[in-house]
Amino acid sequence: MSAAPATTGTEDTLQHRVDTLREIRRTTLEGDLEATRRQHDKGKLTVRERIALLLDKGSFTEVEGLRRHRATGFGMEARRPSGDGVVTGWGTVEGRTVFVYAHDFRVFGGALGEAHAAKIHKLMDLAEAAGAPLVSLNDGAGARIQEGVTALAGYGGIFRRNTRASGVVPQISVMLGPCAGGAAYSPALTDFVFMVRDTSQMFITGPDVVKAVTGEEITQNGLGGADVHATVSGVAHGVYDSEEECLEDVRHLLSLLPSNNRELAPVEVSGDPAERPNDRLLDLVPLEPGRVYDMHAVIEEIADDGVHFEVHPGWAPNLVCTLARLDGHVVGFVANNPAVSAGVLDIEASEKGARFVQFCDAFNIPLVTLVDVPGFLPGVDQEHHGIIRRGAKLLYAYCNATVPRISLVLRKAYGGAYIVMDSRSIGADLALAWPANEIAVMGAEGAANVVFRREINAADDPEAVRARRIAEYREQLMHPYYAAERGLVDDVVDPRETRSVLIRSLHMLRAKHADLPARKHGNPPQ
Template identity: 35%
Template sequence: MSWQKEVDEIARRRKIAEDLGGAEAVERQHAAGRFTVRERIAKLADPGSFREMGAMAGKGTYDAKHNLVSVRPSNAVIGTIKIDGRKVSVDGDDWTIRGGSSEATVSEKWIYAENYALEMRLPLVRLVESAGGSVRLLEQQASTKIPGYPTWLMASMLGYIPVVGLALGPCAGLGALKAACAHFSVMVKGTSQVFAGGPPVVERGMGVKVDKEELGGSHIHTRESGVIGNEAETEEEAFDMVRKFLSYLPSSVFEAPPVIDCDDPRDRREEELLSIIPRERRRVYKPRRLIELVMDKGSVFEMTRHYGRSVVTCFARLDGRPVGVIANDPMFYGGGLTRAAAEKMEAFIDLCDTFHLPVVNFVDQPGTVVGPEAERMGTVKGSVRVVSAIEQSQVPWCAIIVRRLYGLAGTTYGRLQGINLHYAWPSARWGSIPVSGGVEAAYRKELEALSPEERAERLAELEEMYDHLESPFLTAERFKVPDIIDPRETRALLNDWLDDAWRLLPEQLGVKSRTIRI
């Protein structure tokens, strides 16, 4: 006698699970412009690589003879997939069943997928679309519960494996937490929203009537709050971002970042770099173009572009080796450090340090942004936290000072302890405050006693004198900057540095003394 009957039952139950919440619920999901959880997994995964776990979990109904009448599947779909040949753990919410409610499912199921990723040292991808908790659960349990999931190692896993949160529809309560508590997070414009409580909760609790998009759309969280990093136009674009993000990172902190073949010459010289920084100090330039000219062609992947916009953070490669890249963007606040930019920079430094990506910092820092609003936002505290993140990091670091370096935020250019490796372009200038404005303040009494014509002449003399004193060559004469370089040599220099830096990575593999700060 065989077990064919039971094997047939396995197939039957898996078919029920594959049907999700039924044809009508799937149709409503598609009408809302969103894929189902199983379609999402299929689009993200290498073809045929999904190995599902817990397909038979759910709530079964039986007749008097214990025959299965129906099953409402769990609204969590979990398992492992491969992305570009590398295994990844995935857990996805099924909106077609009870709106993906976190309390309408078997909570142990999605937690199992996350703990599996942690124990097996696999990257984790969350496909989030959840209405959060539901009071209907009280009818079933006849009691309430204290919030939280003791078996969910939410925070500690961030120090071990790459975690990705994709907000692919409404994400409330726990859904918002799962999307945001990640190294890399993405929202889809127009079809996903993230909030602690949805519009009905806000209206009842605060008397404010808003729709889902006004409350927690991508324009809010990728530009104003910083809760989510990237914005995608479509779900397919979001999946592509996930593939690119993971391609730079190891599967866990116990491995080195992946290296790919590269045919871009290590010593490529770009003539454009010689004039990319304008001589006129009030003119701006495009920092992303600078990064593209130095890094491997086509290798730049930017994160959190629309938040903290005076700082650019991205992954890139040098001779096929992944690095983290930071640059100031003079098009926003002159590149000055705002509280938002400080938060963005701090999180990125922690990310690179956790997963052993050496950091290249292209510095054009005019200082911490000043003014009443900046003080209310605690911008000084933001600068302090960035300095702390840099000093606590262990990953190799190299700064290229391309233009300005002033004030409190000027100390965020690199790790001051140790060798403090940094180079300057001829366009670099630094000091406690810029000459412009500083001269007028220092010589105010003298200047006020002069006629307008005399004042202008004297001010020009003073600025010329101090401009000479700001020359990077004078600093180099005292070996207070290791070297001044031809901008066209930057790529070759960084590749030589990375040869040395890469040799240090094996001894840094493993868990840091602290987990990452999100």
């Protein structure tokens, strides 16, 4: 709706102008009723319904709600709605300030033009200045074609601000509709991306372009749907069946994060005793290094009330990355999961872990690493796709992290993977182990076959010699106290005391201060 012109004469009073303002706001809030029906028919909420679910009731304050585009060509002059297809403002989540911008698909399909982008730029600058998280609710058709290069420049301004705010305030992208072309790069620059099944898609080039160029036929969901990005590409950190479920989890995540990089995550009073024994761990983790178990159960036994918020649960599930509380304080758990591929480190797990470690370090969240790793995944495919440089990302992230860091070897820790999983040698503040730990270059069987290969091959009974040498190697170099005797493990702890030991250790490290060498920035492996 266009703003009504001021009247003249006796009608031109302040009250009249207030009434006019209220009418503009009413029609803007109501929107096009037919467009609203179409949005609901697609199973999607409207922009203000989404904001109401995300923020505390009645807390939203809108910014630049009256802004309109100034494009005059290609029929644009006939439609100049207030707001220009994006709602921007701030509110609270559990009483803490959060900034939000949300595309309104009912207006120009949520496409971004000059005024639309300017509103987002303004909000992003406010979020950075105020030191508060930024959440984007994405449901737009990309750049507004009728506005040409000014729309593209608008995206450039968003990308630059995403990058500048990276590691300064948490940035969360919620995909609630299409996001195609260059628009997809803004979510990719943020800390977390969440998607809703069937209604949200992300891709650089759509199915029609893919078919024209490569001849491949694929649907939008098959190319860039929620499940694809949650399990194959790793773009999405979480996927949900409904917008309501998704936005509720975004609220939960925000409750675990500090407002900015100068603060600590909010602390909650915990009713779960810090000294609660973990007797169940004795049964959860088998002694035999080759037997599987689910690391999620271990984390749930250790964490306050068994609650944790996992990111990327469907991508690289051989490594678990999750946020939880210990005695009310937020920590980031990084853990090998023997239930999936024996907990091996591969390309995807390394990249997943590196990104999570960097995020926790940027926002002052201590790291607890639970180690049960047989090594890096061998194979031609892994080597040709860069396991060296991509595995080095996780190593770099840990070495660069200055937050409190505790590693705990539950069972096996072999080879380079032991080093990379935050070992003492790369800077863990405390390195702990259970009595079941086996820390070595490789498993006893493999080591014996290498070290004693000639003796075994020359023996009359090779299997007997092999068995004897395996036992000797395990007894001399892989017993639970070998690393502790050499100062590479600070203590061997009773599994039943895991929770209390971690809490006491993190309490001791809470005031940790560490400086990196003076530099503009590092050059991490890409």
